[in-house]
Amino acid sequence: MTLTTPVLPQDFDAVCPGEQWFFYWRTSASLWQSKLEAIPGQFVVVPLNWAFHSETGEYYDFAREKPETNLRKLVEVAKAVGKHIIFLMPVTPFPFLPNGGLPHILARNLCINELGEARAFVDSEGAIHKLYSYFDPRVFQAFARFCQKTAEYFSIHGIACDVYGVRGRYFEHGISKSMMLDRSNAFEKGFSRFLEAKKREGQAIDLSHPAGEQKLIAEYEASVEEMYVQTAKEELNANWGTLVDIGYLGASPDLMMERICSNESPTFHSKELFSWLCRDALPSSILLPSRIKKGNLLKQLDALVTQTVMPRLLTDAVYEDQWNAPWKPLTFFEVFKENEDEVLWERLALWQALDHRYRWCYRVRPVEDFKFNDEIDFSRVIFLSGKDLNDKAFGDLLKVFMSGGKVVLNRTGIDILFLRRFETFFLENSLKVEKINFHTMLHNITLGEGRLLIFQGEKLPELKDAELSKFWNKILETYDIVHVDMEAEEGVDHFWRVREAKPSELSFEEIRRLNLYNSTSYRKKVEIRFQKTFALLKLVDETNVRTQSGQGLLQIEILPGGSVAVDFGVYS
Amino acid sequence: MSEVSKGLCAVYSQLKGHYYLIHFIHAHGSVEADLGWGIFEELFGRKNSNYPQYLGPFDGLDDITKFCFRICDEAAEPQVNILSLQEFNQVIEASATIDVLKERLPTLGNIISNPDADAKKGLFGKLFN
Numbered sequence: 001m002t003l004t005t006p007v008l009p010q011d012f013d014a015v016c017p018g019e020q021w022f023f024y025w026r027t028s029a030s031l032w033q034s035k036l037e038a039i040p041g042q043f044v045v046v047p048l049n050w051a052f053h054s055e056t057g058e059y060y061d062f063a064r065e066k067p068e069t070n071l072r073k074l075v076e077v078a079k080a081v082g083k084h085i086i087f088l089m090p091v092t093p094f095p096f097l098p099n100g101g102l103p104h105i106l107a108r109n110l111c112i113n114e115l116g117e118a119r120a121f122v123d124s125e126g127a128i129h130k131l132y133s134y135f136d137p138r139v140f141q142a143f144a145r146f147c148q149k150t151a152e153y154f155s156i157h158g159i160a161c162d163v164y165g166v167r168g169r170y171f172e173h174g175i176s177k178s179m180m181l182d183r184s185n186a187f188e189k190g191f192s193r194f195l196e197a198k199k200r201e202g203q204a205i206d207l208s209h210p211a212g213e214q215k216l217i218a219e220y221e222a223s224v225e226e227m228y229v230q231t232a233k234e235e236l237n238a239n240w241g242t243l244v245d246i247g248y249l250g251a252s253p254d255l256m257m258e259r260i261c262s263n264e265s266p267t268f269h270s271k272e273l274f275s276w277l278c279r280d281a282l283p284s285s286i287l288l289p290s291r292i293k294k295g296n297l298l299k300q301l302d303a304l305v306t307q308t309v310m311p312r313l314l315t316d317a318v319y320e321d322q323w324n325a326p327w328k329p330l331t332f333f334e335v336f337k338e339n340e341d342e343v344l345w346e347r348l349a350l351w352q353a354l355d356h357r358y359r360w361c362y363r364v365r366p367v368e369d370f371k372f373n374d375e376i377d378f379s380r381v382i383f384l385s386g387k388d389l390n391d392k393a394f395g396d397l398l399k400v401f402m403s404g405g406k407v408v409l410n411r412t413g414i415d416i417l418f419l420r421r422f423e424t425f426f427l428e429n430s431l432k433v434e435k436i437n438f439h440t441m442l443h444n445i446t447l448g449e450g451r452l453l454i455f456q457g458e459k460l461p462e463l464k465d466a467e468l469s470k471f472w473n474k475i476l477e478t479y480d481i482v483h484v485d486m487e488a489e490e491g492v493d494h495f496w497r498v499r500e501a502k503p504s505e506l507s508f509e510e511i512r513r514l515n516l517y518n519s520t521s522y523r524k525k526v527e528i529r530f531q532k533t534f535a536l537l538k539l540v541d542e543t544n545v546r547t548q549s550g551q552g553l554l555q556i557e558i559l560p561g562g563s564v565a566v567d568f569g570v571y572s
Numbered sequence: 573m574s575e576v577s578k579g580l581c582a583v584y585s586q587l588k589g590h591y592y593l594i595h596f597i598h599a600h601g602s603v604e605a606d607l608g609w610g611i612f613e614e615l616f617g618r619k620n621s622n623y624p625q626y627l628g629p630f631d632g633l634d635d636i637t638k639f640c641f642r643i644c645d646e647a648a649e650p651q652v653n654i655l656s657l658q659e660f661n662q663v664i665e666a667s668a669t670i671d672v673l674k675e676r677l678p679t680l681g682n683i684i685s686n687p688d689a690d691a692k693k694g695l696f697g698k699l700f701n
Contacts, residue, residue: 110661110665112661115585115587115594115657116585116657116658116661117585117594117657117660117661118660118661118664118665120664122670126669126670126671127668127669128664128667128668128669128670128673130664130665173625254595254602256670257595257597257601257602258601258602259670260597260670260673260674260677261597261598261599261600261601263600263601
């Protein structure tokens with residue numbers, strides 16, 4: 001029999017705020033073991049707290065003064081209780097730490113957003129954390145030193161745990177923003193230097209219109225972010241895992257005012273969670289108070305984050321034979337955008353159309369991620385804007401098409417040269433161009449499994465909502481996407497996941513799981529109709545639901561707070 | 573319930589020559605968009621906006637005051653305090669917790685009282701309690 005210190009729930013939340021995270025600085029090193037034991041699962045995610053190891057950014061404490069800075073001990077304690085530690089190195093501010101995690105002496109330039117509003121975040125305990133500029137060169141120099149000192153310490157003490165670089169993201173009015181965002185004087189000075197350097201290199205700078213300036217700002221921001229990432233990667237090379245985007249729930253500036261009034265909606269956070277999953281980011285509830293994290297939101301965090309995305313994004317950190325995380329979000333579409341601020345697809349009402357039948361079954365990705373490579377999934381329909389095409393992207397588009405991929409291209413804003421190159425390509429390969437006038441001019445080209453649909457987007461915003469909806473529905477229908485038909489009453493959240501069939505499920509091509517959540521105070525009905533290519537396998541984790549099934553039909557009644565997962569086998 | 577329950581709090585900013593309300597809250601959260609836009613249109617008509625996420629555009633501070641007071645009156649709230657973004661930033665910077673922020677917010681900026689308000693409960697209080 002051993003004597004252990006009991007862990008109180010409130011205390012546990014402060015140290016272990018959810019999704020396997022562990023805040024080592026918030027408790028005595030002598031209590032690490034009991035707290036780590038209480039975390040379920042095999043691995044623990046540990047963010048590195050820069051300011052906790054250094055007050056000035058010069059001198060570093062790794063187990064010299066404060067016992068809680070002893071990361072070697074932390075790793076040993078975790079190992080003793082059967083946990084694997086994954087360290088997170090912030091390459092953008094951590095919004096759950098004072099000053100965003102900066103040593104206080106470096107917290108000099110308060111970050112402001114494009115409106116001039118101070119950037120601040122409320123943590124799970126109601127503390128307001130102000131962020132300070134990462135565009136200050138002194139911060140960058142100190143960050144390099146932090147990475148160097150951490151790497152030295154890990155090397156000397158034989159710490160072999162993986163270190164993942166993390167970029168923070170948050171939503172503001174539905175637009176994903178970087179935690180690094182800043183428009184303070186520190187940013188302005190750096191941006192001026194960036195422009196000067198461009199001028200010296202003889203590059204043309206167009207600041208005559210807002211879009212041109214915005215492009216340059218985005219380029220500058222990306223280059224600074226990349227400097228932080230590369231520095232961390234080079235210094236921590238021996239332990240470096242990869243770079244992960246973390247999407248913080250509850251970090252919207254508007255939500256801060258709701259926080260003041262303690263009037264947050266868990267349903268809002270569910271939507272944030274699903275939206276982050278659609279951006280391949282790791283959602284984090286670290287900023288949410290524990291009173292919010294209950295019921296269906298807690299179930300979603302466990303099923304979709306801890307069990308599904310986290311193991312996939314942090315996959316190098318675990319031994320494959322000990323790992324069993326087969327699910328991944330189901331994806332039919334990949335929509336590429338120039339940047340998050342761009343609302344072109346919104347204006348064309350694409351999201352409404354996708355949400356109608358394929359809600360959350362799409363990925364929103366930056367256009368620079370569009371590449372032809374071995375990882376490309378040809379079963380997905382790719383949406384691209386012609387204005388975003390450059391030589392490389394144009395070449396990759398043709399490769400995708402010729403390899404059997406499906407691309408929908410909005411030709412608005414496309415360089416005329418690319419249109420000519422398309423014509424030449426079609427002629428040289430004797431490809432038939434099918435022209436259809438349906439609300440706008442459509443060009444449909446097929447080559448084996450490959451399909452390229454080019455449309456003129458500028459005419460679409462003139463259409464009425466119903467016509468736009470009809471336009472997209474007709475287009476989407478032509479892709480013969482194998483999916484069930486679902487009618488759910490408003491207020492029911494759902495999310496689809498997919499995994500490969502196990503040896504015992506060989507008659508199926510894949511298994512799809514539909515998670516349904518009713519977070520309202522009313523009874524809700526869901527009706528699912530499925531074709532012969534689907535087999536209803538089982539219901540999982542039923543809470544407050546009643547079901548009735550028939551031939552190709554499943555009716556579910558979900559009581560308030562209820563949830564259920566439904567597994568379907570998909571025949572090839 | 574802390575001091576913020578006394579009334580409304582509005583934070584304005586100037587964007588490209590016009591004023592917008594970037595925050596407008598009552599004791600239970602943000603002022604409902606339907607109410608805000610309804611009164612806005614009634615007072616100033618329908619206006620094109622580059623920032624549809626924010627209430628506005630207002631031509632000047634007088635219009636903001638007029639609008640905020642009208643909402644305050646409509647909702648029978650006892651007061652509205654109107655802060656500039658600079659004032660809001662200062663209070664954010666000086667507040668370590670949301671409890672501190674909650675106490676300080678209603679005491680800052682231009683405070684306009686509504687003597688006709690229901691002394692016990694305004695519209696938002698009735699809606700949420």
